[in-house]
Amino acid sequence: MLKDHAKVMQAIAASGEVIGRKKLQKMIYISKKLSFPFGEKFQFHFYGPYSEELTVQVEELCNMRFLDEVKEKKGGYYQYRYTVTDNGKEFLSENHVDIPHLQECLTDMNSQSARFLELVSTVLFFDNLPKEEVEEKIFTLKSKQRYTTDEIDSAYEYIAALRKMTELQ
Template identity: 25%
Template sequence: MKENRDLILWYLIKEFTKHCSRTGNKVGKKFLQKVVYLLQRKGLNLNYNFSIHYYGPYSSQLEYDIHRLEMNRLVRIDPKDGYTHEIIPEEVSDDEKYLSHHDIEMIDSKEIKDLIKNLSSFNASELELIATVDYVINQLKIRGTDELNKKEIIEKVKRLKGNKYTEKKIEEAIKFLEENGFVKIEG
């Protein structure tokens, strides 16, 4: 799975880079952490474990795999301003043939392709909010909160993020998650 996971990750970086070139967004480390988290939530199981971090859901395993892709020359990590990084896939056509039929079917399902396209329209900060809201909702469910309401979710996100996002932005993130089948929220 490890080698296939690296190839799937490389393939996802290629797909996001292609779609982001149309939206003007960049595929960086934070961006990739959030989209992989959300793709896993929709069933693309790459076996990454995520925990909450300053910028939302984060996987140290994913961070390690990104750097392994760079060491294997499948991607180039371009530091932009000393603070952000852009991850650029290298063209390595031979590696695509090593993706199994199952891997390709998993990635190329209509639901995953549509989600990749939708997520590409958001920048890293917007994805941070969407992924954090989803993470909060899932933690509430795990703790046995059956009926989720927007007010409680907004309070929990505000507690994590402070004033970084307005209530309206948090509501928009909830709406995106509802419209894309991640969650169902009561009033």
């Protein structure tokens, strides 16, 4: 029943701490696109791919006291920090989730900015289109983010590096 919940907890545990709801959404989406076994459905939203299912799972995990959510005021907005609690660690030790190579990828993604992960996840969302069309979509749908062609190139390079990371190990 809690298999998908356990995978989300494992992702947060592997990351140590995830700062930001948006970042968590992007990390899980990118992991899913890299063929890690996440089952949440995503749709395109204001900040790129978004999963209502994932939002509900995180809320449930917090309610079960398996995840700790700390809300911090940052300027004009709130930021959320997620860590696995001792109860969550105990649950994971009893319900082992083995996802090879996930930790390396998530650790790397967690070191990136949420803005960059938003771009990477958007590129992956439209990965069935030619690069020129993806760029056009990004310039149109994400105009407020003011992504540059160089940043888009970096996103493609990062995706290739993540794919290589999952293949090598």
